[in-house]
Amino acid sequence: MNLPAPEPKRLGTVEWLICIIATIGFAFDIYELLMLPLIVKPALASLGGVGAGGLPLLIPGSPEYTQWARMLFFVPAILGGIFGLLGGWLTDRFGRRRILTGSILLYGFAAFAAGYSTNLTQLLFFRCLVFIGVCVEFVAAVAWLAELFPNPKQRERVLGFTQAASSFGGLLVAVANELSVKFAIDLPAIHGVHEAWRYTLISGLIPAIPLILIRPFLPESPVWQQKKNAGELRRPSLAELFSPELRQATLVSAVVFAACYGMAFGAIQHLPQIVPGLADVKAEAKARQALLVEQALKADKPAPAPKALAAAGKRLEEERAAEVQKWQETGGLLGRLALAVLAVQIVSRRALLRIFFIPAFIYIPLFFWWLSNSLAGAGSVQTTKWGAALAGFLVVATFSFWGNYLPRIYPVHLRGTGESFAANIGGRILGTSAAWFTLTFSAATPPSPARIALTAAIVAGIFAAVGAILTQWLPEPASEVLSEKA
Numbered sequence: 001m002n003l004p005a006p007e008p009k010r011l012g013t014v015e016w017l018i019c020i021i022a023t024i025g026f027a028f029d030i031y032e033l034l035m036l037p038l039i040v041k042p043a044l045a046s047l048g049g050v051g052a053g054g055l056p057l058l059i060p061g062s063p064e065y066t067q068w069a070r071m072l073f074f075v076p077a078i079l080g081g082i083f084g085l086l087g088g089w090l091t092d093r094f095g096r097r098r099i100l101t102g103s104i105l106l107y108g109f110a111a112f113a114a115g116y117s118t119n120l121t122q123l124l125f126f127r128c129l130v131f132i133g134v135c136v137e138f139v140a141a142v143a144w145l146a147e148l149f150p151n152p153k154q155r156e157r158v159l160g161f162t163q164a165a166s167s168f169g170g171l172l173v174a175v176a177n178e179l180s181v182k183f184a185i186d187l188p189a190i191h192g193v194h195e196a197w198r199y200t201l202i203s204g205l206i207p208a209i210p211l212i213l214i215r216p217f218l219p220e221s222p223v224w225q226q227k228k229n230a231g232e233l234r235r236p237s238l239a240e241l242f243s244p245e246l247r248q249a250t251l252v253s254a255v256v257f258a259a260c261y262g263m264a265f266g267a268i269q270h271l272p273q274i275v276p277g278l279a280d281v282k283a284e285a286k287a288r289q290a291l292l293v294e295q296a297l298k299a300d301k302p303a304p305a306p307k308a309l310a311a312a313g314k315r316l317e318e319e320r321a322a323e324v325q326k327w328q329e330t331g332g333l334l335g336r337l338a339l340a341v342l343a344v345q346i347v348s349r350r351a352l353l354r355i356f357f358i359p360a361f362i363y364i365p366l367f368f369w370w371l372s373n374s375l376a377g378a379g380s381v382q383t384t385k386w387g388a389a390l391a392g393f394l395v396v397a398t399f400s401f402w403g404n405y406l407p408r409i410y411p412v413h414l415r416g417t418g419e420s421f422a423a424n425i426g427g428r429i430l431g432t433s434a435a436w437f438t439l440t441f442s443a444a445t446p447p448s449p450a451r452i453a454l455t456a457a458i459v460a461g462i463f464a465a466v467g468a469i470l471t472q473w474l475p476e477p478a479s480e481v482l483s484e485k486a
Helices: 013-033 035-047 061-095 095-113 120-148 151-164 165-186 196-205 208-217 222-230 247-266 268-277 279-298 304-345 351-373 381-410 412-431 432-443 449-473
Strands: none
Touching: 013 035, 013 095, 013 120, 013 151, 013 165, 013 208, 013 222, 013 412, 035 061, 035 120, 035 196, 035 268, 035 304, 061 095, 061 120, 061 412, 061 432, 095 120, 095 196, 095 208, 120 381, 120 412, 151 165, 151 304, 151 381, 165 196, 165 304, 165 381, 165 412, 196 449, 208 247, 208 381, 222 412, 247 268, 247 381, 247 412, 247 432, 247 449, 268 279, 268 304, 268 381, 268 432, 268 449, 279 304, 304 351, 304 449, 351 381, 351 449, 381 412, 432 449
């Protein structure tokens, strides 16, 4: 039976503060996730040790490099998923506000510490803490916002547009990395060196700063607090997710969520490893190196050392990879905004998801298959930018879908736990495993961007096919009004 929808509430100072904090949290959720593809190569080169001639021991394509890259992509995701599920339970047990603020502080300060890592084990440890904070933050923020705005249309708009900030976070990290590369030499030295990847990691501290100032003014979810005060709040139970009423929703949403993440982690996140293989990027890198030699000769100075020339080429590659990521995240931002608008207009949640998921299922494998072939010829950065923008539009929009969908499936005492199972076990563990498959099956010495692109096409295609089939069994919510039964 459909309950009458409450009237939309007027947004006061408190509501705006909550929306601002949630928006910052969503933005830096993706900021942290998309940081690794940008910094993994220089970080491994820096922390992996050096061999003869001062060259790094961990070079792309080597077994050791592949092993550490896989660990940095997947180990934090596994721990983030496990502890994120615990965080969802804690959100139901102890409240949305407390867990949300704690999670943002955790990943902010862990990101800062990661920038000071002196070895790969430290970097892996702090990235695990970052992932744990990110995984918990999403669940707590979605439950908090959903319960703060009981009117269905207002709730859909608020969740849609605040989640759109996630793609803004993707743009921010691309810009932060680009600025770090450009101005690294002017920033304070860390362990005696000016390495751009360290400054990019440290920038993850930003969301913790406003939170420290605003935290005293944030209220708890009124629905959760009311039931807690009345003694009506049931203890959350993981087993209840698999009760006859919720089993199908729990399992199907987790696998389809994983398919959404699989397209991103299996393909899109590997663009920074693919872009350096584009013909015009190679040509531009050689031109920059030649310019350095020419400038040295004109100044009657010794030609730059091979290591310096290689570093100049690498900086150029990093700059172009950051540019492609900015286009991808611009597309993702537009996709999230499109979903926020359509979420209010389209009643069927299944139809809303399919508007983006089915085209992504077709396009993502084709785009990366095209990339794998174009790299052998005249691969163009500009064409890749447009292709990445469309990929972001289709795939990233599906991430916002879950924040709108999941709160309507689970009752208040189980909302955080249920959301967390889909997002963390499904998305963060099963979905991000796509990165492991792509890295493993594309490993080669020397590294082959074309092989990475082809592997990404296959891996993303398999994940997308599974998700496309299972959308048929994704349950429609019983009502537009959130269930408050305890």
